[in-house]
Amino acid sequence: MSWWCFAQQEAWTWTWRPLLGVWILLAALGWAYRRMLTSLRAEDPDWRLEPWRPTLFGAGLFLLWASLDWPMGPLGASYFASLHMVQFLAVGVAAPALLLLALPARAFRRLGSGSAGVPSILAAASHPLSAFAIFNVTMTVTHWPSVVDSLMPTQFGSFLLDGAWLAAGVVFWWPVIAPVPHRPGFSPLAKIGYLALNAFLIRPPFAMLIFSENPIYAIYELAPPPASSAIDDQQLAGVIMEIGTAWIMFAGVTVVFWRWMRAEAGRPPAPYSGDASTG
Amino acid sequence: MWRHGRGRLGRRASQVAACALVVGASCSAPAAQEGMRGTPFEEPLPAPALRLADTEGNSFDLRRQAPGVVTLVFFGYTSCPDVCPIQMATLAAAYRELEPEVKNGIRVVFVSTDPDRDTPEVLRAWLDGFDRSFVGLRGPLGEINEALADLLLPGVVVLPAGDGSDAPLVGHPSAIVAFGKDGLARYRYPFGTRSADWLHDLPRLVQGP
Numbered sequence: 001m002s003w004w005c006f007a008q009q010e011a012w013t014w015t016w017r018p019l020l021g022v023w024i025l026l027a028a029l030g031w032a033y034r035r036m037l038t039s040l041r042a043e044d045p046d047w048r049l050e051p052w053r054p055t056l057f058g059a060g061l062f063l064l065w066a067s068l069d070w071p072m073g074p075l076g077a078s079y080f081a082s083l084h085m086v087q088f089l090a091v092g093v094a095a096p097a098l099l100l101l102a103l104p105a106r107a108f109r110r111l112g113s114g115s116a117g118v119p120s121i122l123a124a125a126s127h128p129l130s131a132f133a134i135f136n137v138t139m140t141v142t143h144w145p146s147v148v149d150s151l152m153p154t155q156f157g158s159f160l161l162d163g164a165w166l167a168a169g170v171v172f173w174w175p176v177i178a179p180v181p182h183r184p185g186f187s188p189l190a191k192i193g194y195l196a197l198n199a200f201l202i203r204p205p206f207a208m209l210i211f212s213e214n215p216i217y218a219i220y221e222l223a224p225p226p227a228s229s230a231i232d233d234q235q236l237a238g239v240i241m242e243i244g245t246a247w248i249m250f251a252g253v254t255v256v257f258w259r260w261m262r263a264e265a266g267r268p269p270a271p272y273s274g275d276a277s278t279g
Numbered sequence: 280m281w282r283h284g285r286g287r288l289g290r291r292a293s294q295v296a297a298c299a300l301v302v303g304a305s306c307s308a309p310a311a312q313e314g315m316r317g318t319p320f321e322e323p324l325p326a327p328a329l330r331l332a333d334t335e336g337n338s339f340d341l342r343r344q345a346p347g348v349v350t351l352v353f354f355g356y357t358s359c360p361d362v363c364p365i366q367m368a369t370l371a372a373a374y375r376e377l378e379p380e381v382k383n384g385i386r387v388v389f390v391s392t393d394p395d396r397d398t399p400e401v402l403r404a405w406l407d408g409f410d411r412s413f414v415g416l417r418g419p420l421g422e423i424n425e426a427l428a429d430l431l432l433p434g435v436v437v438l439p440a441g442d443g444s445d446a447p448l449v450g451h452p453s454a455i456v457a458f459g460k461d462g463l464a465r466y467r468y469p470f471g472t473r474s475a476d477w478l479h480d481l482p483r484l485v486q487g488p
Contacts, residue, residue, distance in 0.1 A: 011360035213376070214475045221369060221473055224361035230474070231372065 004159040005073030007152040007219040012079060012226050014071070021159060022068045026061050033057055033102070040106050049104055057102030063095040068162060077158055079227045081209070081220040081237035089244040091162055092139070096169030097252065100177040112180030123181045126174040128194055136203060138168035143205035143241075145216045152219050172198075176252060188260035192253050199249035202242065209238030312487055316476040317457060317466030320431075324464040326350075327426035331390065331418035334403040339416055341388070341426070346462040349484045350386045353455045354427060354435070356393035357405040358446055362453045362470050370455065371409035373477030384460075384485035390426075391417040392435040392451040430456055430464055461488045 003021040037049060066072055067090035076083035112122060124130060141147060142161050151157030175183065176191050186194075208216050215221035215230035227233065329341040341352070351370065355363035367389070374382065389406055391397035394417040397405075402415040424434040436450035453470035457480075466484070468476070 009361060214478065215372075215473070218471075218473060222365050222471060225364055229372070230368070 002155060004155040004162070005068065005070075005077040006155045006158040007078045007223075008074070009222070009224060010078075011224045012075070017070050017074070019069050019073055021155075022065060022073065025068075026065055029061060029064075029099070036103075036107055036110075040104065040110075043106075047106070053102045053104060056098045060095045060098030060102060063090045063098065064166075067091055067095075077152055078219070079223045081217055081230075081234050082240055084220075085237040085240045085244070087162075088139075088143075088165055088241070089248065092165030092169040093172075093245060093248045096166060097173045097177065097248070100170065100173050103178075105179050108178045108180045112178075122174075125171050126178065126181065128175045128183070128186055128190070131171050131175050132194065132198070135168045135172035135198070136201065138164050140203050140205055143203075145205070145208075145218075149218045173252075176256065188256050188263075191256045195249045195252045195256065199246040199253075206238050206241045209234050209241065211238075312483060315466060315483060316472070316480050317468045318454075319466055320464055323459070323461075324430055326458055326462050326464065327429035329390070329416075329422060329426040331416040331422070332399075334399040334406070334415040334417075336399065339388075339414065342462065344386075347460055348384050348386050349460060349481070349487075350388055350458040351455050351468075352388045352390060352458065354390045354392050354423065354432070354451050356391055356449050356451065357397050357401055358393060359449070359451075362451075366453070366455060366468075366470060366472070367406075367409045367413075369472060369474050370477055371413075373474040373481065374410055376474075376478060377481060381482045381485050385481060387413045389413060389415050390423060391415065392420070392423060393449045394418060394420065396446075427452065432456070457484055459484065459488050463488075 001018060001020050003019065005019055033054075040047060040049075067076070067087040072083065072087065076087040125134065142164050148161075151161055175186055176195065205216075212234070213231075215234050217234070220227065220233060221230040223230075326342040331339055331341075333339045341350070344350070353363075353366060353370075355366070357363070370387065374385070374387065377385070387410070389402070391402055397415075397417055399415070399417065402417060406413040406415045420435055427434050432452040432454070433450075438448040438450055440447050454467040455472070456464050457466040457468065459465045465487075466480070468480075
């Protein structure tokens with residue numbers, strides 16, 4: 001049994017090979033979520049969690065499991081760049097959004113007023129400009145050919161890449177989803193702009209994937225069967241990344257817009273100023 | 280460059296490559312073009328006297344056929360789970376991208392190290408998956424081993440099947456040998472050679488001796 005999926009120069013077999021590290025990560029996340037909810041209930045016995053939040057948390061865990069464990073994990077790590085990009089979309093973009101949406105506002109407030117040092121780090125990292133930079137730099141660096149070819153052949157390196165994706169995804173979604181730290185300037189319209197910009201942004205590695213005439217990743221070019229044509233797989237990977245990211249960002253835009261409209265509808269009308277003139 | 284993994288066959292390929300390196304190290308003066316990505320033979324070697332049947336049943340003499348065009352020779356087998364399909368796929372991907380005048384100056388020859396399973400039909404069908412112009416040869420392993428020895432490459436080793444499979448594994452050199460237009464073996468392209476490396480070297484080989 002391996003700890004984490006990594007690029008192996010072996011022909012693919014359909015023998016089930018669970019990845020211990022993935023199961024430990026999921027168990028740790030599940031335990032932390034349950035512990036947080038128990039603690040919030042202990043603080044206020046009357047508090048009730050919206051039932052859809054644990055469902056979203058479960059969906060986030062399922063996405064992580066499906067994309068990191070066998071067979072998707074090894075297939076994406078060793079054989080297909082296109083599946084590697086599907087993994088990224090799940091681990092680095094979709095799952096972090098679901099996990100953050102699963103947290104109640106009370107949990108965010110607690111995280112925002114935690115131990116000394118944490119709030120300031122959180123405030124700095126979750127500022128929309130820093131979050132934008134952290135996410136896009138991580139996305140670019142972790143898909144750079146020399147970085148992928150150096151890290152993917154080891155379990156630790158592959159774990160590092162997946163961990164960086166997940167962390168960068170959490171940082172990216174934090175200013176959109178979390179109510180804390182409160183940022184009055186980051187209005188729903190600004191959030192929509194933030195997400196739309198990321199939907200349209202073409203990052204250098206993905207442009208390379210689509211437009212390069214030669215395979216850019218050695219691990220996928222030199223992958224044993226069932227790897228397909230390395231160049232076709234690579235172009236598909238680039239398309240998946242660009243279109244997949246855009247779709248998830250637009251899903252985010254839809255949610256932000258819907259919440260914004262709902263909030264506006266529930267807001268009491270502005271008081272009458274009383275200076276209307278008569279004719 | 281990404282290194283070979285830790286798999287069973289990966290280890291064997293590394294051993295074969297290491298063996299080839301040790302053998303190669305015993306030779307002397309280099310005779311290589313500048314900036315080539317293939318590994319030069321210390322001294323160019325004459326084409327071995329290897330005469331085998333191609334997939335159409337015609338006789339193919341490597342020594343007589345080699346002069347005039349660049350000949351790339353790979354010793355492998357169609358049931359190979361990793362090294363052979365990868366080496367052939369990266370070479371074929373580059374070959375497809377070559378300008379016609381370069382492509383016309385290159386011949387790719389695949390010599391089966393598993394003639395029992397690699398029937399002419401099997402060999403032809405497998406090579407057609409890469410490129411229909413690739414030549415497939417088969418014949419007695421004794422002659423093939425002599426040719427490998429002439430090229431200072433390790434011989435063919437048949438290994439017992441592993442992992443519950445009935446099919447034996449065949450150890451073979453993982454490098455593709457490039458013969459210049461003068462018929463001399465000039466470069467080895469080990470496992471891990473990428474399409475970009477072929478695209479870099481093949482036009483130079485065609486322009487070379």
